[in-house]
Amino acid sequence: MSPGGEVGTAVDLAELKARAERAVDQLAGPLEEVARSVHAYAETAFREERSARLLADRLEAAGFLVTRGLAGMPTAFRADWRPAGANARPAVALLCEYDALPALGHACGHNLIAAASLVAGLALRKVLEPLGDRFRGRLSVFGTPAEEEGGGKIILVEQEAFREYDAAMMFHPATQNAAGSDALACVDVRYRFHGRAAHASAAPQQGINALDAVLLFYDAVNALRQQTSPSARLHGIITRGGDAPNVIPDLAETTWIVRERDVESLLPLLERVHACARGAAEATGCRLEAEQGRIYAERVPNAVLESAFARNAARLGLRLEEADPAGSGSSDIGNVSRVLPTLHPYLAIAPVDQPNHSRAFAEAAVSPRGLAVARTAAKLLAATALDLFFEPGLVDAAWRDFRARRRR
Numbered sequence: 001m002s003p004g005g006e007v008g009t010a011v012d013l014a015e016l017k018a019r020a021e022r023a024v025d026q027l028a029g030p031l032e033e034v035a036r037s038v039h040a041y042a043e044t045a046f047r048e049e050r051s052a053r054l055l056a057d058r059l060e061a062a063g064f065l066v067t068r069g070l071a072g073m074p075t076a077f078r079a080d081w082r083p084a085g086a087n088a089r090p091a092v093a094l095l096c097e098y099d100a101l102p103a104l105g106h107a108c109g110h111n112l113i114a115a116a117s118l119v120a121g122l123a124l125r126k127v128l129e130p131l132g133d134r135f136r137g138r139l140s141v142f143g144t145p146a147e148e149e150g151g152g153k154i155i156l157v158e159q160e161a162f163r164e165y166d167a168a169m170m171f172h173p174a175t176q177n178a179a180g181s182d183a184l185a186c187v188d189v190r191y192r193f194h195g196r197a198a199h200a201s202a203a204p205q206q207g208i209n210a211l212d213a214v215l216l217f218y219d220a221v222n223a224l225r226q227q228t229s230p231s232a233r234l235h236g237i238i239t240r241g242g243d244a245p246n247v248i249p250d251l252a253e254t255t256w257i258v259r260e261r262d263v264e265s266l267l268p269l270l271e272r273v274h275a276c277a278r279g280a281a282e283a284t285g286c287r288l289e290a291e292q293g294r295i296y297a298e299r300v301p302n303a304v305l306e307s308a309f310a311r312n313a314a315r316l317g318l319r320l321e322e323a324d325p326a327g328s329g330s331s332d333i334g335n336v337s338r339v340l341p342t343l344h345p346y347l348a349i350a351p352v353d354q355p356n357h358s359r360a361f362a363e364a365a366v367s368p369r370g371l372a373v374a375r376t377a378a379k380l381l382a383a384t385a386l387d388l389f390f391e392p393g394l395v396d397a398a399w400r401d402f403r404a405r406r407r408r
């Protein structure tokens with residue numbers, strides 16, 4: 001795609017990495033402060049005003065050109081540093097997430113993602129600036145809101161925000177260290193059944209029971225499970241089931257997440273779940289309303305980026321494991337990984353029995369261990385970005401790996 005790392009005078013990559021690591025260490029104070037602040041704000045999807053402002057302000061103060069609000073999302077931003085001009089290549093995007101979970105706060109550790117990508121960006125700028133025109137690339141830090149719900153990165157991809165980039169990268173806090181892992185394609189759907197209220201004892205025959213529709217739907221999906229592929233995941237909750245036992249419920253609601261190994265196999269499965277809902281509506285005489293979220297794509301790994309990351313991790317003495325294939329979730333990084341080479345490694349901040357989305361994990365996200373891991377993550381992201389900028393042929397190899405997987 002682009003000639004990676006062709007520079008007038010050779011640069012000492014190992015020395016640059018050492019300098020970037022020192023720069024990250026010097027930024028330990030700001031890293032901790034940002035991680036703690038974003039954790040305390042605990043802003044949920046698309047409401048991350050303070051978090052986004054804090055990060056964008058830091059980048060602007062460090063000399064990045066900041067665009068606040070992207071693709072119609074006020075809490076998205078892009079901070080650019082492109083001394084060689086607008087179309088400079090290679091172009092690397094560091095991604096910050098910063099949305100929290102309702103009720104649980106930062107139980108997915110996105111505050112650490114934000115702090116690590118921010119500090120990686122600041123440290124990189126610090127070591128690249130003195131190179132003058134020996135650095136011909138482009139470095140951007142993206143603020144990507146609403147990972148947990150809504151899918152900010154899906155909207156950014158739809159608006160082609162990563163069209164001129166060669167790689168996107170971020171780390172994710174976890175309970176193990178791994179260069180990457182599979183993730184399923186998924187979509188959430190809210191099914192609302194509209195019936196008719198009536199006195200549940202004096203005139204039940206006048207009613208249409210919306211709760212019955214939800215229960216029939218739930219059973220239909222349970223029956224469907226036996227006929228789905230092993231990679232399918234169907235999980236739902238009842239979010240509304242009536243207001244009083246002596247009233248036939250006129251409105252009942254159930255929310256589901258449907259997952260499959262890729263978007264192509266997700267769509268037919270989703271159709272079958274919709275059919276279960278239509279059948280339940282038909283059986284009870286309810287009117288059905290379905291509200292579907294954005295489709296989170298499966299994750300396309302990139303072996304070239306993962307092995308560059310693994311080499312950098314080994315240099316810091318960090319042992320990586322194979323990701324547990326049984327425990328796949330979904331993330332909007334999947335949509336990014338379908339349009340350009342993408343790196344999404346995991347670093348452990350908590351033991352396996354304190355997984356993401358637990359209260360213990362939310363505490364780990366501001367623990368000394370969590371903060372130390374974010375600092376390591378910033379070093380590894382910076383080192384891997386330096387590989388892309390200066391190791392000849394690496395960007396081309398990452399694109400070749402990307403294209404080969406997308407063809408499969």
Ligand SMILES: [Zn+2]
Nearest residue numbers: 108148356357
């Ligand atoms: Zn999460």
Ligand SMILES: [Zn+2]
Nearest residue numbers: 108110147172
């Ligand atoms: Zn997460």
